[in-house]
Amino acid sequence: xxxxxxxxxxLAGDHANLGASAAIVGxxxxxxxxxxxxxxxxxxxxxxxxQTVAALRKNSKLFFDVHLMLDEPHRYVEAFAKAGANLIxxxxxxxxxxxxxxxxxxxxxxxxxxxLNPGTPAExxxxxxxxxxxxxxxxxxxxxxxxxxxxDMLPKITQIDRWRQERSLDFRxxxxxxxxxxxxxxxxxxxxxxxxxxxxxxxxxxxxxFAAAMAKL
Numbered sequence: 345x346x347x348x349x350x351x352x353x354x355l356a357g358d359h360a361n362l363g364a365s366a367a368i369v370g371x372x373x374x375x376x377x378x379x380x381x382x383x384x385x386x387x388x389x390x391x392x393x394x395q396t397v398a399a400l401r402k403n404s405k406l407f408f409d410v411h412l413m414l415d416e417p418h419r420y421v422e423a424f425a426k427a428g429a430n431l432i433x434x435x436x437x438x439x440x441x442x443x444x445x446x447x448x449x450x451x452x453x454x455x456x457x458x459x460l461n462p463g464t465p466a467e468x469x470x471x472x473x474x475x476x477x478x479x480x481x482x483x484x485x486x487x488x489x490x491x492x493x494x495x496d497m498l499p500k501i502t503q504i505d506r507w508r509q510e511r512s513l514d515f516r517x518x519x520x521x522x523x524x525x526x527x528x529x530x531x532x533x534x535x536x537x538x539x540x541x542x543x544x545x546x547x548x549x550x551x552x553x554f555a556a557a558m559a560k561l
Contacts, residue, residue: 346516346537350558351376351409353520354400355391356490356542362396365546366404372555376407378520378540380486381424385415386438387487394420394427401428409433409478409540411459411520413486418445425452433457433480436468446475457518461486462494466503476515478538479504483531484521490543493522498534505535525557532561 354377357365369377379400382391397408410429414420417434418441424432432449436442436458449456457478458469462485469479481501484491497519505517519531520540528539539558548554 345535348532348559348561349376349516349538350374350545350555351378351518351538351540352545353378353380353540353542355380356546362392362400363403366400366406368546368551370404370406372552374406374555376409376538377404378409378411378542379429381410381412381414381420382487383414386435387413389487394423397424397427397429407431409518411457411480414438416440418448421445421449421454422452425449425454429454431455431457431478433459433478435459435461436472437461437464442472443475446472457515460500462497466500466507469504470507473504473507473511473513473515478516478518480518480520480540481536482521483519483523483527486521491522493524493527495530498530501531501534501536508535525554528558529561 352369382389384390407430409431411433432454446456455477458472458476459480461482483494483497516538517536518538519536523539523541524544
């Protein structure tokens with residue numbers, strides 16, 4: 345099992361100063377930051393595009409975990425790779441060539457990931473498990489921060505972790521949505537190793553203690 349890894353979501357940071365929010369993450373000694381890219385179509389919200397990612401990259405050495413919540417992610421992977429993404433995750437739900445897009449992400453020099461929404465069965469991603477660096481299980485319906493964690497996603501995490509072990513695969517298993525210290529511990533027990541925390545991280549009274557507790561999961 346991979347060591348636990350916290351990837352704070354900048355979506356919950358200060359949108360008037362995203363650079364400062366990213367700096368907070370780096371100052372705590374964390375290595376990853378999660379960037380949610382939303383188009384207002386695949387999910388009912390907008391966030392930011394490759395120019396914002398490029399601007400953040402100029403002053404950050406963090407690992408940029410870029411999550412594309414887009415109807416047509418295949419059209420934008422090159423732009424986000426050029427902007428400074430280290431890992432680009434794409435959803436399985438829209439209709440496009442998933443395998444070719446995952447291969448394209450790697451060809452652009454980034455790690456890749458496949459994502460599934462709460463209503464999507466785990467079986468939908470099985471064709472891609474041997475070809476990804478990360479699987480992201482959404483534990484809320486994506487679009488807005490601050491939602492409650494869905495306990496019914498724990499069996500899905502367990503199933504994907506079982507496949508990972510049975511097939512001797514090495515992808516990271518990430519969870520995103522309603523993740524705090526309690527729900528992260530439950531996800532860790534189910535097999536997750538990478539934890540996207542937005543509201544719970546940036547609203548924590550002691551972010552250092554929060555990060556330290558995550559590292560001990």
